[in-house]
Amino acid sequence: MAEMEQKLADCVGGIYEAVTGTQSWQSVASQLGEIMDAQSVLLNLVAENGNVESLMPIGEADAVYASYYHRTDPYVARARADYADNRNFHIGRALPGEALVPDRAFIRSEYYNDFASRYERRYMIGGMLGVEQAAPLGLYRGSSHRPFENRDIQMLQILLPHFQRALELRARLGQGQRANWMSQIALDALPIGIVIVDAGLRIRFVNEIGQAQIAAPGSALCAVRSGPFVEGDKYVRARSRRENADMLSLVESAANGGSGGSMRVMDEGRLPWALLVSPTPARLMLDDAGPGLGRGLALIVFQPLHRKTTPPVELLCDVFGFSRAEAQVAIALSGGVSAEGVAQRRGVSLVTVRGQIRSILGKSECENLRDFERAMAMLATIKPQEDPMVG
Secondary structure: HHHHHHHHHHHHHHHHHHHHOOOOOOHHHHEEEEHHHEEEEEEEEEEOOOEEEEEEOOOOOHHHHOHHHHHHHHHHHHHHHHHHHHHHHHHEEEEEHHOOOOEEEEHHHHHHHHOOOHOOEEEEEEEEOOOOEEEEEEEEOOOOOOOOHHHHHHHHHHHHHHHHHHHHHHHHHOOOOOOOHHHHHHHHHHEEEEEEEEEOOOOEOOOOHHHHHHHHHOOEEEEOOOOOOOOOOOEEEOOHOOOOOOOOHHHHHHHHOOOOOOEEEEEEOEEEEEEEEEEOOOOOOOOOOOOOOOOOEEEEEEEOOOOEEEEEHHHHHHHHHHHHHHHHHHHHOOOOHHHHHHHHOOOOOOHHHHHHHHHHHHOOOOOOOOHHHHHHHHHHHHHEEEEOOOO
């Protein structure tokens, strides 16, 4: 379990590294393929002129696909239709191929017989992504392998919000056009902590959520000054000496041309945080620096693994038209509290809570609580809050 958690943390870190240019999307594809036991991974963006840009090229198959078969891919056709029909509902959903295209129709298609069957793409699991238009993420297994299972869907579901945020960030920044203020705004918009340090852990930049997390009592990371003066430089530190030494080793590697790495650090309550250290792109510039700032610096991405985020009450009221009471019930349910538990905590009858649940599903147009939890997870990636208020 710990090994898989580490692989997921590495993959999440790799996704954001790919956006900043410090890791290739091909490396992300390799990480994802290992986690999902997939023979190939496909993530294509289609430009307005119809040209296909593959973020995860895999050689001959990718070239053949881009030259023609992206036009006959039934999964992509279904994804575009779903995206156009109800983008907000489908974004971030993971589904097996047979739930998108009936298996008999797929086997008979030109796409399968002339392309997919030749390149180990018998079984598929897909996740809906997209900014301006659909950009489905597809993972494939050949006919000699087993089909994807529910646990594979659940694993992909964990990663999809990070892929979606990465595509949104990539679209906002634009390749090769990251101006100073745009870089900082983008980093501040991320719902994960980011701090840029030199080889000695001196803080050069920290985004908004990173500042809040570092300043929180008992956090896994803290900021300390180099001396008694208020204007002294601040340095990032881990709680334990061993973890701080390990973090310093990764930072020194990344700041001096190495690859950095990832690790887990514990907060004061012995709860785990994921920490990823990578080189800072030279194109990422801060206020007081010109070109080449990235040399000698490292990028630290950190996030608690034990906290479940939910959208704030106000966002739920605005998006779905919930009353404040319904929004608080929705947050409690998505946090794993039973209807009986909600009733007890709020001091109301179970009949009242069940009526609120029916109203919540109706206003959100979700078929059941599982669908609603998926919608809540997507909203939480846009504007998360921690420690949701139930009462």
